Amino acid sequence: FYEERSEYKDELKDVMVYIDSPMATSATEVFRRNAQVFDDETKDYILRGDHPLDFKNLKFTRTSEESQALNFDPSPKVIIASSGMCEAGRIKHHLKHNLWNPKSSIVFVGYQAPGTLGRSIANGDKNVTVLGEKIHIEAEIYNLEGFSGHADRDGLLEWLSGFRKKPARIFLVHGEEDSKKDFAAYVKKALGYNCTVVEGDSEYTLSKNAVVTVEDYNNEIVSPESLTRIKNKISAVHDDLETILYNTHLAVGGNLSPEQLTEINNTILALEKYTFSLGSAVAKEA
Template identity: 50%
Template sequence: MLLEFYGGAGCVTGSCHILKVNNTNILLDCGMFQGKDGHKGENFNFPFEPRKIDYVILSHGHIDHSGRIPYLYKMGFEGKVVATNATKELCEVMLKDSGNIQEMECEHKNKYRREKGEEELEPLYTLKDAENSMKLFYGYDYNKEIQLNKSIKIKFRDAGHLLGSAITELFINDNGEEKKIVYSGDLGNKSRPIIKDPSTVYNGDYVIMESTYGDENHKEGNYFVELIEIIKETINKKGNVIIPCFSIGRTQEILYILNGYVEKGEIKCKVFVDSPLAKEATEVFKNNEFVFDEEAKKLLNLGDDPLDFKNLSFTKNVEDSKCINSHKDSCIIISSSGMCDAGRIKYHILNNIEDEKNSIIFVGYQCNGTLGRKILNKDKEVKILGKIKSVNAKVYNINGLSGHADKKGILSWIDGFEGNPKKIILVHGEDKVREKLAQTLENKGYNVIKPFPGDKITL
């Protein structure tokens, strides 16, 4: 049995590992490289023959894990994509959106290429490719045995990272020898809104584990309260609250938090969610209430839809979006992208950033070079949609909302195993961070491997 690494090895994005056993080729995720990880056109290359892949086991819907499935399909993959039901549904929304983005970005480049008389480029994949690739998806429940073929069965366990996210247990008969691999996917935090905590896994011979925050712990503190205090203060001053927010996962968490305070009568203003993707994703969440955590289920049983409340509205089109600006009273606007580098959020930032009564609250990581990072860095002026604007609004950063387990979380998950696995293979983390986690693990007596793209391990 051979495990080969391609993406997400020594970096965070592009998760893709290949397991070869008894003539069966399984991809563990097929993610897109993002930001600097993908700058050399890595997304256009597969170091394997897509036609020869039998299965993709998909840990969750995030694009850095699922984003190249339509491209795999376009390049000839005809196997099965195996995922949880919720992941399958989220992919339907996310991959189509990704197809649209690929087409738009490509067209943008081609406009200049045509002017210069250069040859036009082809998008990585189109909306149609994304739609067609969905025919290869098979959705399953958590905690059920899924027999892939005679010698391989798998089980999805809750990873607590995003709706539908899974830790995968692979039970393999390798020429008569029973072996178990555990693929952590992205591990979540405990006590997240809506979704369950990461499941404890009790055993495994080989563990492929993420390491994103392997060298630090998240700040302790009640970020719900922090968020609500800022909102109340801003509304009291008759200002608006702008929350740049990733449409899938994070937006629903914010809605869940707001729901509690609206139901208690503590927040009375209008809440706009200005992102068509967030609207669709919220519907997927509602379709999958049975995988919610106990707290969210309790609300449902009491008749309270935790993702819906009085004064909440989702915009349907650009016209609706423009109308938000003419809303007279103070309001909360949740819009994407989370880093303010694209999408409708730019208009809301443009319209609100110069008024000191308003607040901009960041709830996710801001990459270097993005508008979000510039605002967070307290630049006095920023350029938005071609206009120079002064940053007078109050700017906040609530980083307790990370979707990933921190060092403590990762260690407590792996320490949950009864007896040390033979090997822990660290993926999905910057090399520097991974190095530190590896040292911590080695000090605890674990055998750690830190693969890079192209590395192969015999298991």
């Protein structure tokens, strides 16, 4: 963001960002521990020292007391809270304390299902009930659909295109009815697959027409394509280590904190352990 809009850097440098969701906190830790599966763009950011899940103003709140205290702190801040459709969780308390305030902004970054509180707010309703209290909305409301974690039309089609064998059934469940119908027509035209558009509460009986044997599964695991992917991953790890070693030389003599040095040392020990494990696995006889 700052690379394209540097004029905001000084204005936002002291604004705290709070992740106010125990589940999101735990999920973030999972992502932090598995950075190897990030896309190339994100890996490049991390290797340059710009980790998207770890910056100086980021704070995680786990306890309900920490969450409640955010609403009594008047300083500007960004609060990221669940649930996304505002039906439960800590977001309801934040809405109760901020929807009436014209200085507040409520930003939706995902789909809001019909009948939910989030849908009512996003649609522009000016009066809602939150935790039994009627609230007149004065806050600014925004909907940034581009931040959704779901794949878009092309992403879904790419995923469907990856099946070696035509799927027996395809059900379109999540999304607006018109969007699901349009996507079903798009899939039919692009891939020739018929999709079932699920409307409301529906029931379907599934039948199993084929059985995959263990032998078939094992043959796919040791295919030439799988071995090539493994070699490419090892080569990519080697290149990333070269970049890290270069950055380490630049950082020598810098202002590294004791915490940073401890984290680096622990990571190196883990890397050493897994390096020996990889070597052992490669050398092991079949």
